[in-house]
Amino acid sequence: MFETLSARLTEALRKITGRGVLRPEDVDTALREVRLALLEADVNFKVVKEFVERVRARLTGVEISPGLTAPQTVVKAVHDELVELLGGNATGLKYASSPPTVVMLVGLQGSGKTTTAVKLALFARRDHHRPLVVGLDLRRPAAVEQLRILAEREKVDFHSGSGMVESIAAGGLHEAARAGADVVILDTAGRLHVDEELMDELVRLKRSLAVTETLLVADAMTGQDAVKLGEAFGQKIGLDGVILTKLDGDSRGGAALSLRLATGQSIRFAGTGEKPADLEIFQAERVASRILGMGDVLSLIEKAESAVDKQQAAEVERRLRAGQLSFDDFLTQIRQLRSMAQVGGQDTEKEMGRMEAIILSMTPRERARPELIDGARKRRIARGSGTQPSDVNRVLKARDAMQKLARQMGRQPKQRGLAGTRRAAPRLFGQGGGNW
Numbered sequence: 001m002f003e004t005l006s007a008r009l010t011e012a013l014r015k016i017t018g019r020g021v022l023r024p025e026d027v028d029t030a031l032r033e034v035r036l037a038l039l040e041a042d043v044n045f046k047v048v049k050e051f052v053e054r055v056r057a058r059l060t061g062v063e064i065s066p067g068l069t070a071p072q073t074v075v076k077a078v079h080d081e082l083v084e085l086l087g088g089n090a091t092g093l094k095y096a097s098s099p100p101t102v103v104m105l106v107g108l109q110g111s112g113k114t115t116t117a118v119k120l121a122l123f124a125r126r127d128h129h130r131p132l133v134v135g136l137d138l139r140r141p142a143a144v145e146q147l148r149i150l151a152e153r154e155k156v157d158f159h160s161g162s163g164m165v166e167s168i169a170a171g172g173l174h175e176a177a178r179a180g181a182d183v184v185i186l187d188t189a190g191r192l193h194v195d196e197e198l199m200d201e202l203v204r205l206k207r208s209l210a211v212t213e214t215l216l217v218a219d220a221m222t223g224q225d226a227v228k229l230g231e232a233f234g235q236k237i238g239l240d241g242v243i244l245t246k247l248d249g250d251s252r253g254g255a256a257l258s259l260r261l262a263t264g265q266s267i268r269f270a271g272t273g274e275k276p277a278d279l280e281i282f283q284a285e286r287v288a289s290r291i292l293g294m295g296d297v298l299s300l301i302e303k304a305e306s307a308v309d310k311q312q313a314a315e316v317e318r319r320l321r322a323g324q325l326s327f328d329d330f331l332t333q334i335r336q337l338r339s340m341a342q343v344g345g346q347d348t349e350k351e352m353g354r355m356e357a358i359i360l361s362m363t364p365r366e367r368a369r370p371e372l373i374d375g376a377r378k379r380r381i382a383r384g385s386g387t388q389p390s391d392v393n394r395v396l397k398a399r400d401a402m403q404k405l406a407r408q409m410g411r412q413p414k415q416r417g418l419a420g421t422r423r424a425a426p427r428l429f430g431q432g433g434g435n436w
Contacts (some may be wrong), residue, residue, distance in 0.1 A: 230262030
């Protein structure tokens with residue numbers, strides 16, 4: 001369903017030149033095209049405006065990393081904001097700590113609630129739960145019968161009845177307890193449009209039960225109306241997530257990009273076909289990459305960012321060997337060593353954390369010129385880091401020791417770089433916590 005949007009965005013991002021500097025006019029041009037692409041995909045105009053401004057904020061003042069081009073920088077910003085807009089999600093159903101889990105499905109007539117109820121029941125069964133579906137759409141004569149037939153076909157427990165929907169739902173819970181079902185899925189009534197009578201019925205129903213989750217079932221082809229729909233159900237009923245149906249259709253993708261802002265909730269599931277098993281957890285990262293037609297672009301960006309880290313480490317090492325190691329450089333080395341999780345045990349980890357606190361209590365000028373740190377400055381740094389002046393002295397000595405060690409490693413090529421420093425970490429930071 002995202003082919004048109006993908007083609008439009010890809011074309012928009014191609015118009016950015018490959019210069020190493022991302023100029024304001026490049027950003028303006030790119031975002032103008034992105035705005036048009038989203039509007040053509042039937043994304044709500046309020047959503048488009050907010051999205052574009054958030055991408056602009058990501059790009060304002062950004063420096064293009066070595067190894068990346070201007071287009072790749074913009075692609076990364078658009079991708080990250082798309083993931084945020086769609087709602088990062090890897091959660092399926094949220095099950096109640098004390099059964100039964102009660103899931104209330106709401107939405108308009110024709111959105112696919114009835115088939116989604118059975119699909120969701122099968123999803124719960126794959127999670128090793130026993131589901132039961134309850135038919136509450138009494139206004140559409142065929143709805144209850146459709147649910148019963150689908151449930152029987154998939155060997156899912158079914159319940160319905162006549163009278164007030166609250167009574168039928170309560171009967172469904174009783175039947176679930178009798179049958180040993182621990183997940184109850186309520187297929188509620190729908191209308192061709194939102195009206196007060198429908199909303200009042202849903203509000204009464206929700207108040208009468210301990211509902212675990214209320215999920216909005218929305219047609220991916222809803223487009224601009226997705227915002228009005230999401231706002232109406234969200235404000236009146238209260239929602240915990242969205243199930244987007246007919247994601248395999250030929251719609252332009254507007255609903256997927258509008259519902260998160262309209263409801264304040266993530267898209268939790270996507271219906272991708274007519275078969276009972278065609279319901280999957282909605283993966284925002286995957287969908288965003290698909291929309292942008294990114295292929296291996298993200299992998300390229302990750303490699304470039306990794307290269308930047310290596311260049312930074314090489315620059316620190318150059319200054320270290322030259323005897324110009326600032327405390328900012330020293331802090332970089334400490335953090336890299338901690339991230340390796342191979343520095344000699346928990347006591348050494350604590351010592352390195354204390355060192356980091358001491359360095360962060362220094363002023364930028366003190367970190368750049370350690371020789372300025374006299375007795376008064378040591379006492380102030382100690383107070384700021386919750387340590388003693390003697391601890392500050394040890395950090396100063398550790399920095400000197402690292403510089404000395406670096407010069408030694410310069411004469412031993414096989415121990416160059418962080419690998420050699422890691423082996424020496426226990427010497428630099430103390431063994432067993434005894435130095436503190």
